[in-house]
Amino acid sequence: MKSTLEIKGLKAAINGTEILHGLNLTVPKGEVHAIMGKNGSGKSTLAKVMAGHPDYEVTGGDVLLDGKTILGLDPDVRAREGLFLAFQYPSEIPGVTIANFMRAALNARRPEGQEVDAVEYYNELYKKMDLLKIDRSFTSRAVNDGFSGGEKKKNEILQMAMLEPKYAVLDETDSGLDIDALKIVSHGVNSLRGPKMGILVITHYQRLLDYIVPDVVHVMVDGRIVKSGPKELALEMEKKGYDWVENLATV
């Protein structure tokens, strides 16, 4: 069995406009990959298509999780299959604590009658929180209710730690990525990276890659990956600018 998250010739459209024009990318389990690209290149579109967002129409290609297509599966089934997307639960849920929400999310992935034991659950939760250096009081807060950018990131990273996905995709838009949030995300990714997980970090924010050192960097221009390389590619891009990669896309 292949242990990869594989995106093959993916084409996707919104409102009849094609945004992804045949995108190829493979993230092997155990590696951290980064996608960089300027605003509007289609990074968030890719994340949303992988999540199964209903507004996007896949018009070609495939997304394979360990060799099996996930296109056509409902978003929650994709999650159960082991795919995690950081913006999965973006809305505020007043009155529901993070601890209870996360327990419900874990239980949803288990067969009926095999819910997680409460003591076991809290042991695991506190273990993960210690690993991520998240204060215990955090889990009694209501989900996303008045959260700062950094707190939203804490919530996402903690979810990722608890759900233990096979592949995690983090779409790091600039909004909310202040230095505090940047450190939370990078510390989280660096603590959770390991042989059991493939991680794809999407950003147009060069600085994130000073904290998360990726195994491979991919550059996205106009709905395609135009260049892939080792971590030094991010530095080269910083020096030469996005115009340089745009020219690569046209040759």
Ligand SMILES: Nc1ncnc2c1ncn2[C@@H]1O[C@H](COP(=O)(O)OP(=O)(O)O)[C@@H](O)[C@H]1O
């Ligand atoms: N809901 C939408 N309707 C129409 N066009 C959209 C929509 N969402 C995104 N787009 C277009 O798709 C392109 C890629 O956007 P996006 O995936 O958000 O890029 P990125 O995340 O790289 O900044 C942009 O040209 C944007 O205008």
Ligand SMILES: [Mg+2]
């Ligand atoms: Mg985006």
